[in-house]
Amino acid sequence: MPQTISVAAHSELFIKKSRFLGCVQPVADRAAAQQAVAQLRLQHPAAAHVCWALLAGGESAAVDDGEPGGTAGRPMFEVLRHQDLDGVLATVVRYYGGVKLGAGGLVRAYTDSVAQALLLAQKITIVKLRTLRCGFPYALEGLMRRELEIAGATLLDVAHGEQVRFDFSLSDAAAAALLARLDEAGHGRIAWLGVEEG
Secondary structure, three states, X not given: OOEEEOOOEEEEEEXXXXXXXXXXXXXXXXXXXXXXXXXXXXXXXXXXXXXXXXEEOOEEEEEOOOOOOOXXXXXXXXXXXXXXXXXXXXXXXXXXXXXXXXXXXXXXXXHHHHHHHHHHOOEEEOOOEEEEEEEEOHHHHHHHHHHHHHHOOEEEEEEEOOOEEEEEEEEHHHHHHHHHHHHHHHOOOOEEEEEEEO
């Protein structure tokens, strides 16, 4: 299952006099990632490179920022991808120490910077939610409330008119089983008014 991280985590490596400051942090999208990278550039004006990689909701990026092509951004990206992460920005700020590392050394340095930061990160599973709306007779309200509680659903809105209307959300994985149980228990008296994924 895809995961994200709850808060930013950092690492610091010294390799042949170069200093690598790694960070992994949750981000919503590419715009938020670019804003975070711009902030890093302001905080580290003397840095030689600010390389980054992003996996967020289908938006991805791998930026070498002046390092030889494919030695920074792409290896960082692969670390995120191999850990099945989403909504995560990885950045590495490099202060050049005067000793060239070569392509293999750069790949290891950037990979290790991100991997070390991820070791300190608290990962959380991404749960895809589904929002549902249904209408039903008043006589079924007690049954509906019990079933939603058992399924771990969150009741978002209740309206009492000619019928009762519930808006609720629950994990996508639990939705199908709950719908089947409610359709059977309601004997066709529950009307599904809208189903959307979120």
